[in-house]
Amino acid sequence: MGCNIEEYEDYILSYVGQKKGLYGVGFLIKKSFKDKILNFTGISDRVAMLQIKLENQTLSVIQVYAPTERSPDTEVEEFYNNLRQAHNLTEGNVLIIGDFNAKIGQCKSEENIVLGKYGSAKRGFNELKLYKSWIQNLETNHNTTKTRQDILEHATSYYRQLYAKRDEDSEEKDNETEVLQHTTVKLIDEKELYQVIKKLKTQKSPGSDGISNEALKLGTPVLLSHLTQLFNMVLAEEIVPKQWCTSEIVLLYKKGNPKDIGNYRPISLLNSIYKLFAAVLLQRIERDIEKGQTIEQAGFRSGFNTLDHIQTQSV
Template structure:
């Protein structure tokens, strides 16, 4: 049943991507044929919605919708051994391994031996877009928080993922983070390097103070 569901999920995803690609092509060709405007096609295909209807933004401030053609302009570069060595060095010790049973310490010790075969494996995954099925498995354990130890609600479940999967994911994350961050609006301060929601809170507090001063004067 698990294999059948996996195969069905891949098939559904394949047809969804195909239908969405055909839909995008139709919208773009429709607007290019009628008005020659790619911007109108972009507006129709946008996946976001203005926070408050009626607000207007300048063209420089408006977020741009990425077209599939834009994403494919730059060819995906093969993973280099230096990337793998860098991420292996960043692995933290004393972490519980996942189903693969590979500890971070083992990767660090065998780094020079494993770098080349891991490079071959990771690049094969990039070429085929297929990950090992073992990477979809995890070990779920319960961490005690507080209260009655016999009450299951006082435990927090966490998933221990395969170590090699986390290593591969960290490399991909380092590659795509700059691009994803560049399309974030400046108003998005949470969970971003170099930004803080404290700045926004401070700004709101200043606005409230100015408003109160203005009201007291009048």
């Protein structure tokens, strides 16, 4: 529980709650509106606010779950104080929605169409199992980021400085490359590519193109010839598509203060088609690479284990 933003395949869930199964409010947002989300603020387990950018206007949506008339006065007063706090944070047009626990009379039969066929809590629970959590905010020089754009800019600045070359004098050495003799590369045939596609692992995050390994596997009958033609074109021209040089970076929380950018590990999600092309090349050269490994290299090798060195020393 707590205040979280979770990204699923088709939608984004942002919510706030203190106790499982008790109170809690949130928003279910279509994935197509992802880049329009400006901010999500959880005021309490009864009040939350979402800000989105629609064309040239900002829309602030306040979601509420009001106490019932049987609730203590202190609880009711706290709810309205939280509602005022949320309203003070709004910008642009304001929309207040949710459950005010107000009775307006007998329910009409045609009002049942509001739930529709998606009114099943069980189905909703099953679809909430796989997700990516969003970073709520980060601390920057004793300040706290307020929007997703602030978080993006802070993370970009942090990792740009972290991975910058510290020793400019070594730049010339880095540019030194060994010139290899040019050889003709055998073209990729459909059978070779098909064998690699069959080995693709499922349930893997795609890159910026959104193409998953599942899509490549299911679409093999249609895609096989086109992918083979594309890969051979890359081999012949020795130029890769620009999209293959783009990755989507995801930050994985490790431990410590979740508001400290240094406590996250950046993971680059590459396009699946690029990884498929690389897998074909790896299959061709992995035997030669294995032959060149020394006996001391036990890590990251098939059939070897770093425990082999420990057992050798024990003897």
